[in-house]
Amino acid sequence: xxxxxxxxxxxxxxxxxxxxxxxxxxxxxxxxxxxxxxxxxxxxxxxxxxxxxxxxxxxxxxxxxxxxxxxxxxxxxxxxxxxxxxxxxxxxxxxxxxxxxxxxxxxxxxxxxxxxxxxxxxxxxxxxxxxxxxxxxxxxxxxxxxxxxxxxxxxxxxxxxxxxxxxxxxxxxxxxxxxxxxxxxxxxxxxxxxxx
Numbered sequence: 001x002x003x004x005x006x007x008x009x010x011x012x013x014x015x016x017x018x019x020x021x022x023x024x025x026x027x028x029x030x031x032x033x034x035x036x037x038x039x040x041x042x043x044x045x046x047x048x049x050x051x052x053x054x055x056x057x058x059x060x061x062x063x064x065x066x067x068x069x070x071x072x073x074x075x076x077x078x079x080x081x082x083x084x085x086x087x088x089x090x091x092x093x094x095x096x097x098x099x100x101x102x103x104x105x106x107x108x109x110x111x112x113x114x115x116x117x118x119x120x121x122x123x124x125x126x127x128x129x130x131x132x133x134x135x136x137x138x139x140x141x142x143x144x145x146x147x148x149x150x151x152x153x154x155x156x157x158x159x160x161x162x163x164x165x166x167x168x169x170x171x172x173x174x175x176x177x178x179x180x181x182x183x184x185x186x187x188x189x190x191x192x193x194x195x196x
Contacts, residue, residue: 002178004058004177005088005130007078008033008061008089009026010028011064011093011116012063021149022149023150029165029169030063033172036172037054039052039054049074049078050065069119072119072123072124075120090175091130093134096113096145098134098135101163104131104187105130105133108127108129132187134164135161136153163191167187171187
């Protein structure tokens with residue numbers, strides 16, 4: 001049975017040096033979701049991050065402050081404390097294999113070399129949690145990936161990513177009601193090209 005998320009995690013790196021970089025797309029989504037739901041994200045040292053409860057939805061929002069490759073430390077701590085099962089967790093992250101402006105929702109499956117997902121999987125002991133993947137595009141060369149994700153998107157990419165996050169926020173009511181199939185179908189549909 002599909003259940004609504006009780007924990008929504010936005011992935012990114014803490015600090016002003018990283019706030020505008022592609023790797024922080026998960027943070028961008030969670031910050032905007034918190035604003036939309038009126039959730040105050042406060043530093044919670046026991047959860048190694050910024051956290052707040054969306055009371056109406058019964059869902060925690062979490063921005064780990066551990067750096068990307070140790071995201072699981074924060075996710076594991078909050079999930080254990082509040083007895084949240086992996087299937088009740090939605091991780092929102094940047095995705096190299098999807099062009100800017102596109103989204104995908106999926107449950108479980110591979111980690112695509114994403115260090116944040118690797119660490120969360122290690123801490124939860126399973127890959128069976130939901131992911132909302134925000135496309136940032138690929139630099140085209142594997143050796144350029146680290147440099148690419150730690151740089152801000154170009155202006156046109158930034159607009160596309162922003163639009164994708166808007167669409168993701170519009171899917172939240174479906175996700176909050178565990179209407180995963182409808183949310184997935186809408187997320188995975190390519191946006192129509194704007195007519196000039």
